Amino acid sequence: MGFKVLILGSGSALPTNHRNPTAQYIFCNNRHILIDCGEGTQIQLRKNKVRLQKIDTILISHLHGDHYFGLVGLISTMHLLGRDRDLTIYGPDPLEKIVRMQLEIEGYPLGFKINFVSINGDSAKEIYRDNAIIIRTFPLNHRIPTNGFVIEETPKKLKINKFLFELDKVPIPAAQLFKMSQNYVSNSGQEYSYERYTQAPDKSFKYAYCSDTKYDESIIEHIAGASLLYHEATFANDMKDRARQTYHSTAEQAATIAKKAKVSKLLLGHLSARYGAVYTHLDEAKAVFENTYVVNDGDEIVLY
Ligand SMILES: [Zn+2]
Structure with missing residues (x-):
């Protein structure tokens, strides 16, 4: 049992020496989940000693390249390593077409089945439930259809x-x-x-993931009370206009969402490559919501 979040990529569209494009590995009650799969995710999984064949579920937030360009590479490696277990991928409609076309052109059939489940950032709903975890999606406010995710434990027994x-x-x-x-x-x-x-039973933990999105208070009801919230903070306040134009958020806006949603802890990521240090993001966010942390690649956040 246990619940932890491993940051595989904390950067945004332009990768840097220290920040890979977005990807996170979630371990929740023996379920192995990947959220987003930017370029190089399979290498990040290896570096962080995650056995990639364990991953059964992949959640893709949206089809900007920095969130899914690593998917076909990861799938190919799973095949080459002899995978035979099904893989389920949740993401926007065109994803299945894109992935299947790339795999088809390679000219050999996969040794395992991929189940694609279409989610298009247009409604809030439960997409998975078993006896240990629940996964929900909800719409974010970005330039193209974008899914937010909540992964939570099912209520525990008395x-x-x-x-x-x-x-x-x-x-x-x-x-x-x-x-x-x-x-x-x-x-x-x-x-x-x-x-x-x-x-009373032990507390059930809840992780909420918001990337990418502009400031939007309609998110709050879906992430309310989360034990841990990851919210993109592509920009600091010096580029507030740019954040609005590109449907991204500032660190201060992410902190405002965290405060209004009464979450316990906030993680900031998806930082623009133009920022060398994280102090500005951190200062501006902490002024609104104290329990804030700017993630780095390789960080592991343990809920319990
Ligand atoms: Zn995006």
Whole structure:
């Protein structure tokens, strides 16, 4: 179990020596997810010792090259390494056509199946759920259709109050029912209320991902209360006009969204290559939302 976010690429359209284009690897309760796949993502996965065959789910936010140009390379390598497990890719409509055409021209069939799921940044919805995690998408406000994502743990089960459970000599099979908020009736007809023998479950964590987008308060309802928010901050306040024109955000705007959404921690990334240092972004964001961090390639943020 556990929940962590590994930053594979923290840059924007122009890669630099220190910042690769956007990609993140998410480990959540033994699920392995890639969000965006900029050029060089497979190399970043290797450098950071992530076994790329473990990745079963890829979420693509939008079809600007710095968010998906690494996809065909990654898929080809998975094939060359003998993958036979399915891969599911969520992204805007043209993605399937683009990827399949590139693979077809290579002239050999893949050894595994790719399931493409079309999401086009036009509505908020749940796109995946199992017994441990839920993935949702919601629209961002960018020049082309762009998906934001939320990955969260399913609500955890109630915890047994061992002291009272043992004190009252409750039959052992009752524990499983109590954890699911159900009472237990013994063979002799005695009813045990789950409320007496349980306490609140452990917290469920939630990660929200917003890249790329201009400042847009309609995002807030979808990311509210997140344990961790990644929000693009391509520009600092010196280029606020440029941010608006290009449908990007400043660090201060990202911090304002974080504050209004009452998240616990904010990560800033997708920094424009024109900025050498991160101090300005950090200062401007922290003035609004203190618990802010500017990510670097290779950073691992552990939720628990
Ligand atoms: Zn973009």
